[in-house]
Every structure is written in structure tokens, then in C-alpha cells.
Amino acid sequence: MIEASVLGIGAWAPGLAGWPAWRAGTRTPAASAATRPVATLLPAAERRRAPDGVSVALSVAHEAVTMAGAHGNVVDVRTLPTVFASAFGDLAIVDYLCASLASDPLALSPTRFHHSVHNAAAGYWSIATGATEAATAIAAGPATFANGLLEALVQVATRSTPVLLVAFDTPATGPLVRAAPNAALFGCAFVFAPRDDASTGIAVTVGPGASERVVPRRDARRAPALPSPSAAAMAFLDALADGCDATIDYALGPAATLRTRVTAPALRAQRVG
Amino acid sequence: MSAPPLAITATTTTTATGAGNAALLDALRTRTSGLRVDTFAERATGVALDTWSGEVEGLDTPLPESWAAFDCRSNRLAWDALHRDGFADAVRASVARHGPARIALLLGTSTSTFAASEAAYRDATTLDELANPRLHHLHATTDFVQRVLGLEGPCMTVSTACSSSAKVFGQAARLIAAGLVDAAVVGGVDTLTASTLFGFRSLGLVSRDLCRPFDARRDGLNIGEAAGFALLERPDLRDDVPLLVGHGESSDAHHMSAPHPDGRGARQAIDAALRSASLAPSSVDYINLHGTATRQNDAVEACAVRALFPATTRASSTKGWTGHTLGAAGIVEAVVTLIAMREGIAFGTVNSEAGDPSCGPQILFEHESRSVGIALSNAFAFGGNNCVLAFARDADAWRRARRP
Numbered sequence: 001m002i003e004a005s006v007l008g009i010g011a012w013a014p015g016l017a018g019w020p021a022w023r024a025g026t027r028t029p030a031a032s033a034a035t036r037p038v039a040t041l042l043p044a045a046e047r048r049r050a051p052d053g054v055s056v057a058l059s060v061a062h063e064a065v066t067m068a069g070a071h072g073n074v075v076d077v078r079t080l081p082t083v084f085a086s087a088f089g090d091l092a093i094v095d096y097l098c099a100s101l102a103s104d105p106l107a108l109s110p111t112r113f114h115h116s117v118h119n120a121a122a123g124y125w126s127i128a129t130g131a132t133e134a135a136t137a138i139a140a141g142p143a144t145f146a147n148g149l150l151e152a153l154v155q156v157a158t159r160s161t162p163v164l165l166v167a168f169d170t171p172a173t174g175p176l177v178r179a180a181p182n183a184a185l186f187g188c189a190f191v192f193a194p195r196d197d198a199s200t201g202i203a204v205t206v207g208p209g210a211s212e213r214v215v216p217r218r219d220a221r222r223a224p225a226l227p228s229p230s231a232a233a234m235a236f237l238d239a240l241a242d243g244c245d246a247t248i249d250y251a252l253g254p255a256a257t258l259r260t261r262v263t264a265p266a267l268r269a270q271r272v273g
Numbered sequence: 274m275s276a277p278p279l280a281i282t283a284t285t286t287t288t289a290t291g292a293g294n295a296a297l298l299d300a301l302r303t304r305t306s307g308l309r310v311d312t313f314a315e316r317a318t319g320v321a322l323d324t325w326s327g328e329v330e331g332l333d334t335p336l337p338e339s340w341a342a343f344d345c346r347s348n349r350l351a352w353d354a355l356h357r358d359g360f361a362d363a364v365r366a367s368v369a370r371h372g373p374a375r376i377a378l379l380l381g382t383s384t385s386t387f388a389a390s391e392a393a394y395r396d397a398t399t400l401d402e403l404a405n406p407r408l409h410h411l412h413a414t415t416d417f418v419q420r421v422l423g424l425e426g427p428c429m430t431v432s433t434a435c436s437s438s439a440k441v442f443g444q445a446a447r448l449i450a451a452g453l454v455d456a457a458v459v460g461g462v463d464t465l466t467a468s469t470l471f472g473f474r475s476l477g478l479v480s481r482d483l484c485r486p487f488d489a490r491r492d493g494l495n496i497g498e499a500a501g502f503a504l505l506e507r508p509d510l511r512d513d514v515p516l517l518v519g520h521g522e523s524s525d526a527h528h529m530s531a532p533h534p535d536g537r538g539a540r541q542a543i544d545a546a547l548r549s550a551s552l553a554p555s556s557v558d559y560i561n562l563h564g565t566a567t568r569q570n571d572a573v574e575a576c577a578v579r580a581l582f583p584a585t586t587r588a589s590s591t592k593g594w595t596g597h598t599l600g601a602a603g604i605v606e607a608v609v610t611l612i613a614m615r616e617g618i619a620f621g622t623v624n625s626e627a628g629d630p631s632c633g634p635q636i637l638f639e640h641e642s643r644s645v646g647i648a649l650s651n652a653f654a655f656g657g658n659n660c661v662l663a664f665a666r667d668a669d670a671w672r673r674a675r676r677p
Contacts, residue, residue, distance in 0.1 A: 081522075087410060087411075089411065094390070098390055098391050098393075099394060101391050101468060102318070105318045106471065108468075108472055109475065110472075110475040110530075113475055113476065114472075114529045114655060116468065116472070117433075119655065119656045119658055123524075124529070126524040126525070126526045126657060127526055127657070132526050133523065134523065136440055136444070138430060139410070139430045140412050141416055147427065147428070150427060151429065154451045158276065158450050158451055175393070175400045176390075179390070179404065180410070206453050208374050252428070254419070256374060256426060256428075
């Protein structure tokens with residue numbers, strides 16, 4: 001079993017901009033909701049050019065580390081290792097690359113090309129915050145969030161330091177809707193740290209078989225219709241928002257399960273939220 | 274961070290130098306480059322690219338019928354490497370020892386099955402191929418390999434561009450140290466794609482000529498394709514097997530597509546790898562460098578090597594043989610490093626003759642026969658993503674080199 005504390009949370013979905021909105025379940029009507037968050041960490045020119053995935057990833061990561069640092073926790077963003085998890089990366093960039101290569105490969109944009117690497121968000125985060133520790137970017141198909149969670153918690157356990165996990169996905173454009181019919185813009189981020197009793201706890205074990213289940217069952221009342229692959233994080237976010245004990249089974253792939261237990265703080269001084 | 278060493282009990286590679294480690298060793302020994310004048314770009318897009326590339330021969334044969342849904346260049350390349358060097362058999366034996374759920378699969382790639390997605394876009398009639406759920410996402414080839422090997426443990430794709438399949442070694446060490454698995458298959462697969470050929474060209478990083486790592490005349494890289502795998506297990510220290518004794522990771526925090534001018538991130542990763550292996554720089558016999566043959570990378574890397582290591586350390590880039598295999602570079606060069614230790618050869622640099630002024634005495638152009646007990650392999654990537662691996666030829670070599 002691997003244990004950690006949750007020191008910070010960030011979340012963004014259309015109509016649910018930020019963890020406070022998520023926690024309260026107050027959705028902004030679609031008509032007035034922003035289509036993507038603003039990555040305030042980036043310089044203005046790059047903020048505008050940044051692809052959706054980079055924007056949402058940096059925005060939720062910023063929210064999570066801000067929360068983690070707001071309660072007297074010693075979380076130095078410059079020495080915080082990072083795990084970025086996304087099933088597809090930036091689909092609009094992939095669509096652009098494929099379409100350009102089919103029409104005029106010599107006109108390919110160098111900026112769009114370097115935006116296409118899966119670790120683009122990790123790179124921009126490191127540049128924007130001065131973070132010089134390890135940064136990884138992973139994918140695991142439909143099990144991307146669960147594997148990202150596992151990798152982040154394994155890093156907390158083996159490095160004995162806080163670790164930032166960022167999970168995000170972007171909507172498909174053009175012909176790619178065939179490959180990723182369910183993707184929506186969504187991101188969430190967590191700062192995990194070695195376990196302490198004052199914070200919400202998380203404990204995971206890896207077991208056989210691919211099971212998906214949430215105990216206690218609850219209606220996914222906060223963002224029920226969000227179809228992004230990384231939105232598997234929804235059940236975890238809901239459990240954190242409710243502030244009570246919960247167990248979530250995530251398929252880690254075709255043959256393994258990540259059993260995730262969320263434990264409310266043992267002490268009264270609840271730090272999350 | 275310090276993790277216990279891991280035994281590397283099997284390895285395999287398929288690169289432009291041929292299929293299997295023996296072909297790679299033969300090409301290295303005889304200084305025979307696998308690079309050819311590129312024809313892939315024109316075949317993929319109809320537009321020729323004036324460069325050389327490291328294309329693997331024999332990838333025109335489809336996968337066996339039972340794997341038809343998975344058939345694509347990337348999975349054919351992975352399939353080829355899995356069936357060389359007795360690798361699949363070694364994994365089968367490991368499954369028998371540990372059980373399929375106790376073996377992780379961690380593969381690096383920058384493009385996975387992307388060449389198939391590019392091909393689907395070329396004609397309106399083939400766009401529906403994008404609906405095949407077995408392809409067209411970054412984890413597709415890793416998922417295929419997991420099914421082929423029958424593994425059931427944690428299974429992830431690491432995609433940090435050119436450091437991807439170096440970072441999987443560190444990830445495996447962590448998963449084993451945390452007690453979640455007993456062994457891990459690590460590796461990387463990246464094919465030639467139009468996006469990487471034309472994308473690196475758009476950044477002005479592709480040479481029209483053969484790439485010349487660390488040569489004063491170098492003017493860019495050649496892209497290659499490759500697949501490689503390694504089986505990592507807890508060591509029985511009586512065994513005469515090579516060991517992963519440390520790894521170091523860092524971020525430049527400087528620029529998306531250019532290295533930090535002082536090599537800050539590179540040095541940090543080298544320091545971290547040495548520290549985690551309890552090694553001093555003076556104990557390093559050989560370093561397989563990232564050495565892409567771009568102006569910037571090689572100058573920065575040569576300066577870092579000159580500053581950190583004594584004149585007795587030997588260092589070279591072997592990308593003149595294979596091309597820059599991007600997400601597969603980490604595994605290919607880890608295997609080259611293991612071969613250097615086993616054979617007692619510090620490899621030189623093919624295609625290069627006149628060293629850049631930034632090169633110290635460490636940079637080798639000709640092969641040198643010498644005992645290689647401790648070696649490093651460097652991988653530096655877009656986004657300033659760095660990873661350095663530390664290997665020992667065997668437990669004895671590590672014991673002798675370790676700091677008390």
C-alpha cells in the first residue's frame with residue numbers, strides 16, 4: 001500500500017472553473033462559461049498562443065500549488081517533481097499536423113511542432129515556475145488518470161517529497177473526432193505529499209482484474225456529462241469535495257485495478273478546501 | 274534519490290543497423306552506419322526531404338493475421354524487436370517466476386502509431402481508419418506490446434520526447450522499490466513519421482548530409498527509427514549480469530526546443546545519477562552521449578562533460594550509426610552502453626573526424642579498447658527534459674567503483 005496526503009487541488013471544466021466551484025457544485029451556464037482557462041503563469045504572448053492542453057494544465061497546476069502553499073505547508077514549486085497525464089495530448093495540434101502533412105508538409109509551423117510533444121505542458125510549467133526537478137508526461141489510454149495517480153504516489157513514496165500530478169485532455173477537432181469521440185477540455189491537478197494526519201489521506205493498492213467502482217455510490221452530481229478520458233478523476237474529485245471516506249477502484253489497464261481509498265483528515269484542522 | 278540496483282537480464286534492439294543486438298554490435302565494430310539518403314518523407318507525403326535517415330528494413334510485412342487490428346509500422350517494429358535476442362522467451366520465463374501481474378511494462382515513444390494517423394489523413398477515403406481504437410493514440414503500441422507479452426501489471430507510456438525511453442528505467446526502479454512489482458519490461462519504440470521529419474526540419478535542426486556528432490562541421494541531426502527493450506529484475510548479486518545502479522532526472526526550466534546554454538539541466542541530471550549510484554565522476558569509464566549533431570546540443574553537452582569528468586573518461590555519440598531515434602533513443606543507447614561494457618570497447622563516433630573546439634579530451638572519434646566497468650547514458654529532450662542512466666558491468670565492478 002502507498003499512502004500520501006492531498007495538500008492541494010485544482011480543477012477546470014467548462015462551467016466549473018476552479019476547485020471552489022467544483023466543490024460547491026455551482027456550474028456556470030454554458031452560454032456565459034469560458035471555453036478555456038487563462039494560463040496566467042505564461043507571458044501574455046505565449047498565453048494567447050498556448051494550445052488548450054497547455055492552458056488547462058498550467059491553470060489547474062497553478063491552483064493546486066497555490067492551495068498547497070496556503071496553509072503553511074512547505075511546498076517549493078521549484079523543487080516539486082511533476083507528473084503530467086493525458087490520454088491524447090493536444091488533439092487540435094495533432095489534427096493540424098496531420099492536415100498540414102497531407103497538404104503542404106514544407107509549411108509546417110515550428111511552433112505548432114514543438115507544441116505537439118506530449119511533454120509540452122510539463123515544459124511550459126517548468127519554464128514558467130523555474131521548476132528544475134524531474135518532469136514526466138505519461139499516457140495509458142482509458143486508464144491514463146489511474147496510471148498518472150499511481151506514478152505520482154510512487155514518486156511521493158520513493159522520493160519522500162511532495163509531487164504535483166496534472167491530468168488533462170482536450171476536445172478532438174477535424175477528422176480526429178473518429179479517434180477521440182468523447183474528449184472534452186478538462187483538467188485537474190493535485191499536490192500529494194508524504195502522509196500526515198492533518199490532511200485528507202489517500203492510499204492505493206494494485207490488485208488483479210480490471211474493476212471500476214465507487215464506494216459509497218454517489219450520483220456524479222458535479223459534472224455528470226463530462227466525457228473526457230482524464231475525467232475518470234471525477235470520482236476522486238467528488239470524494240475530496242464531500243470530505244468523507246470513500247473507495248474508488250480504477251482499472252489500471254486490461255488486467256489490473258488501482259484501489260484508491262480516500263480518508264478524511266483525522267485531526268480537525270482540515271487543510272483541503 | 275537512491276534505489277537498489279536492478280539486474281538487466283535481457284535486452285534487444287532493432288535499428289537501422291539491423292535487427293537484433295548482434296547486428297548493432299557488428300555495425301558498431303566495423304564503423305558501418307545504418308543511415309541512408311531519406312526516401313521515407315517522399316513516400317509518406319509525396320514531398321521529398323533533402324536529408325539522411327535511419328530507416329529499418331523489412332517493415333513492409335504485416336503482423337500475423339490474429340494481430341491484424343493492430344497492424345501498423347510502429348507495432349511491426351515493436352514486434353520485430355520483441356522476437357530478437359530471445360527477448361520474448363526471457364519475459365516468458367520472468368512471468369513464470371513472478372506472475373504476469375507482478376511485471377510492469379513501461380515504454381517510451383514520441384509518436385507511437387502516429388505514422389498511421391498521418392497516413393489516414395492523406396485521402397478522404399481512409400479517414401475512417403482513425404476510428405480503429407487499437408491505433409491512433411500515444412499508448413497504442415504499449416497496449417499492443419502488453420498483449421503480445423501477456424503482462425498484467427502497471428502499464429504506461431512515457432512521452433517526454435527524446436528522453437522518453439531513458440526515463441522508463443527510473444520509473445521501473447521506483448515501481449520495484451515501492452514493492453508494487455518484482456520486474457519490469459522497459460523500452461521504447463519510435464518510427465519515422467512525416468511529422469518528425471518535417472517538424473525537425475521546420476526548426477532548422479535537420480542536416481542535409483550525414484549527421485556528424487561533435488564534429489566542427491556538424492549542421493544538424495538525422496532522424497532514425499528503432500525499437501528496443503530491456504528486462505529489469507531484482508539482482509541476485511552473485512550473477513554476472515549488468516546493473517542499473519542509478520538514474521538522474523531534471524528539467525532545464527529554460528526553453529522548449531533549445532538546451533540551457535550552460536547545460537544546467539544536463540549537469541543536474543548527471544550529478545543526480547552519480548549521487549544515486551554512489552559514484553564519483555572519476556569512476557566513469559564511458560558515457561554514451563545524447564550527441565544529436567545539432568550545433569547547440571553538442572556544444573553544451575561537450576562543455577558539461579569537459580567540466581564534470583576527468584580526461585580519462587571516454588564519451589561519444591552513436592547517433593551516426595542509428596540516427597536520432599527520438600523516443601527510442603534512450604533504450605537504444607542504453608543497450609549500446611551495455612554492449613560497450615560487455616565488449617570492453619569505448620565506441621568512437623562515425624562520420625565525424627574534426628572535433629569541435631568545445632570538445633575536451635573525453636570525446637572519442639575512434640574506438641578504444643578498454644575495460645568499461647561503469648558507464649552513463651545521456652538523454653536530453655524538448656521541454657528541457659533530461660535523464661541520465663548509470664550502469665555497472667556487474668556487481669563486482671560497481672563494488673570496486675562505489676564511494677564508501
